[in-house]
Amino acid sequence: MDLNPFEADNSVSCQLTSEIPEVCRTEDCCLGIDEAGRGPVLGPMVYGICFCPVSRKEDLKDLKVADSKTLTEAERENLFQKLDEAKSYVGWALQILSPNTISTSMLQRTKYNLNALSHDTAIGLVQYALDSGVQLKEVYVDTVGPAEKYEEKLSKRFPGIEVTVRPKADSLFPVVSAASICAKVARDRVVKGWNFAEDLGEVDSDYGSGYPNDPKTKAWLLKYLDPVFGYPQFVRFSWSTAQTLMDSKAVTVHWDDDEEDGEKAAQRQNNRSMLSYFGASAGGNEQNLTHQTHRFFTDRRLKSLDTL
């Protein structure tokens, strides 16, 4: 697995793929989708697909691929090696969603949540397989959000393919287990050798599992909090763990889509009190008395100063 394309720029999303086995272009194939790194506050989320001819499903079982969570790191590396050796009939593809992609998606003006991001990434990978000429007939997915809705969404998007969305699909279908191993191995490698884009000097790489409840991760987050910038791009800013720490320890930053309410906000936004529309004469006089700046200046947000 060559991670160079991602490590060249780890601020964006990146696709890594194996070669497409020739049999997959001619025979009916099944495909499994799984992800790794959904929960951690650190590092990327990796989506993986694995596909092979329906007729070779049993061969995958013989490789003893199993749910990646039940395996040790060494066992996973070992299994990935075996999958790579089986390239005559097994293909895979990965989408690495950088923590920066996750942060900017979830925190942008029109919010784009992790479920939607996951769904779209999965769809993108299935489309990649189709575009590469893989004869897809069956797709197996571990659920993200309500299973029925996800199944319906995928079935509509890919008519003619039998989509199965199941919780714990990674322990039910070997092809999903294989996908989960690819994803998990890629995530482990990326997190271990993370290239910090920021100039942080010698970075303490002892950040633990990256999950919010890991004490090591928490300590690391406290140590690397910059009062102005917050965190390096390695951290998912949209996670409440990171947000809470920034709220309490970093400088407050105001954005124009922050909501404020109450009289002060109304005053700041120059809203007139509802009452002013009723006292007709009073409202009129008031406007004449105060000097109104010409619209040339108000349009351009220019005002006179009385002090610096």
Next chain:
Amino acid sequence: MATKKKRAPNVENDSWVVVAADSVIDSQKHHSDPAFVRLRNPSTDAASLYMLGSGDVQLYEVKAFEEDFHSWFIGQTVQRDGRLIFVTPMDPLYLILPYLIKSGKEGKFQPVDQVVMDEEFPACSRLLSCTRSLASLHHIAEEKEAGSLKFHRYSQERTMNWLKKKVERTIVALKKRNISVGEGVKSTTYIRVKSEADNHEEDYLRYAHGLISEYISDDLSKALLSHLGLPELTSPKETEPPSKKRKLSDKPVEAEEDYTKFNSADFARKPPKKMTAAQKTLAKVDKTGMKPMSSFFSPKVKAEKK
């Protein structure tokens, strides 16, 4: 959970981001630095900030571009104040004018250095050092010479002609800069687009008059309006539509809608719930395709066997 952000009070800055004409920092000739001074704003009669160039030779007005939610990154520092200050040349006559008008009410010719005096703004006498001040006083005042001394008296007629020229020059500048002057919907987020129908001379005249009025008193602004031959705009109060008149008809009056249903017992008016800050932040999160909280508590559907 995200707490409500509090605005800390603005702390004093010791630096500003300023855009200024080259002439402002040209202190070679006079060996003194330009200085910010507080002077009486002729339009508001209150204090405003101006700048006097090196040697008090040129007057500049100071305007700030100020919008919410802006900050500067300057070198390796952050400046909270996101203002952009403009220092632009200004005709000192505008600031001298109110003092002349005031003394003009006595009807006497006086030396200007006795007229341009202000206890509140002692710096105003420095306005007379500007190269353009004394040389252009004849635009707004009558002059008399006695020996080596010059005396001045405010002239409304001269001032009106001077202001009219200012308006005409402003119109030329507005046209050259392609600035939209037509009446449009007033909105802070819309950018006015210049349209074909925009080219009415009266619109330009009114717009330029409005701009010049930013530099003169209200009374002068009104006088200038009639000098330009523009009628005063009617106040919006008069243009309001007359209150609705009841239609007269012989038929018995009948309600168009049945409002009695609101009085029945089973119609409970729900008061709009006020959300807490935490609920509001939650409401902003994109929840499409997520499971509702309740689904985690309902009895589990048995997972299908292989």
